Amino acid sequence: MQDAQWYYAVGHESRGPVDLAGLQRLQQQGDVVASTLLWCDGMDRWQPLHTLQPRAEPLDSVPPPITPQPLPVALEPLPLALAPQGAGAESEQPDNPYGAPATVIAAPLILPLGAGLEGELGRFAAVVGGNFPSYRQQWRLDQGSPSAAGTWHWAGFFLGSTWFAYRRLYRPLAISVGLLLVGLMVDLLLQTGGVLFCLALLAVAIMGGRGYRTYLAHCQRELARAQALHPQDEDALRRELSRRGGTTVPATAVTLCAMWLLFSAAASLLGVG
Numbered sequence: 001m002q003d004a005q006w007y008y009a010v011g012h013e014s015r016g017p018v019d020l021a022g023l024q025r026l027q028q029q030g031d032v033v034a035s036t037l038l039w040c041d042g043m044d045r046w047q048p049l050h051t052l053q054p055r056a057e058p059l060d061s062v063p064p065p066i067t068p069q070p071l072p073v074a075l076e077p078l079p080l081a082l083a084p085q086g087a088g089a090e091s092e093q094p095d096n097p098y099g100a101p102a103t104v105i106a107a108p109l110i111l112p113l114g115a116g117l118e119g120e121l122g123r124f125a126a127v128v129g130g131n132f133p134s135y136r137q138q139w140r141l142d143q144g145s146p147s148a149a150g151t152w153h154w155a156g157f158f159l160g161s162t163w164f165a166y167r168r169l170y171r172p173l174a175i176s177v178g179l180l181l182v183g184l185m186v187d188l189l190l191q192t193g194g195v196l197f198c199l200a201l202l203a204v205a206i207m208g209g210r211g212y213r214t215y216l217a218h219c220q221r222e223l224a225r226a227q228a229l230h231p232q233d234e235d236a237l238r239r240e241l242s243r244r245g246g247t248t249v250p251a252t253a254v255t256l257c258a259m260w261l262l263f264s265a266a267a268s269l270l271g272v273g
Contacts, residue, residue: 009037009046027125030133034126035242050126050238120223126238127219127226127245138212146220148212156211160204163211165255166247169218173255176204177262184266194270219245 005017008026017040018026026032027049034050121141125132138153139146156163161180164173183200187193207214222244230236 004040006038006040008032008039014039028133030125030129030131033129033132033242034122034238035129050122050242051235123223123226123238123241124219126241127222129242129246135212135215139216146216148216151212152209153211153215154209156208156214157205158208160201160208161259162252162255163208165251166249167211167215167218168245168248168251169214170251172207172214176207177258179203180262184262184269188269194266197266197270 005019006023007014007016008018008023009015010031023032023038032038032049034048036049037046038049038052039046121136124136124139124141124146128135136142138151139148153163159166161173161176164170164176179200180197183197187196190196222241226237226240226244229240
């Protein structure tokens with residue numbers, strides 16, 4: 001099993017092969033997360049990492065791995081949720097890079113989740129998604145009791161509302177935009193020359209700087225909600241966390257446009273430039 005070669009999907013591209021140790025390093029770096037699709041020779045379809053649980057059979061009961069056939073680098077533009085195909089798909093759809101391999105052997109031992117993806121740590125990894133190692137360190141997750149006391153999030157400080165949107169922190173996003181709008185309106189009413197708008201902007205920056213604490217509280221709420229929905233099913237729990245968490249590019253793009261319009265209006269109304 002240690003010699004098995006694994007392929008993993010990033011977007012609509014397959015990457016690899018890597019051995020078990022290399023795959024575990026990718027987990028620690030956050031490049032491979034609970035929802036990442038994986039395949040190695042002997043598997044009849046691609047499967048997400050969180051479904052690949054260790055089996056009880058001893059290693060010597062597994063046939064020795066054979067050299068895998070590389071998958072095409074450019075994958076079809078299909079949603080990852082539709083990617084896995086049943087056995088024999090390759091012969092029916094030769095152009096489908098997600099098709100099952102022609103080799104007919106018993107599936108090898110399924111990849112054990114690394115230590116960093118077990119228990120509560122794995123659940124945090126599922127809800128955070130990308131850049132999990134940074135949050136793992138800042139939240140002191142390896143110490144057993146998550147805490148973000150004394151941390152400062154520079155990306156949140158400089159990006160403010162945009163970072164909130166990127167991390168699906170919609171409540172802080174609404175508060176931050178509201179502060180900016182109120183500051184601008186009061187400046188216009190009182191003719192204070194943009195002082196209150198600048199103070200609101202500073203308040204939003206401080207909110208973003210406290211981003212590690214805000215995001216930790218958000219993730220803990222999502223974990224509690226997902227556990228209430230799936231108290232006995234770990235796989236369903238992690239799928240729910242992956243659905244609720246991660247990042248969002250569309251919301252980030254919309255927020256960037258909104259911020260550009262807001263600052264343009266502020267500059268025009270306050271006579272800046």
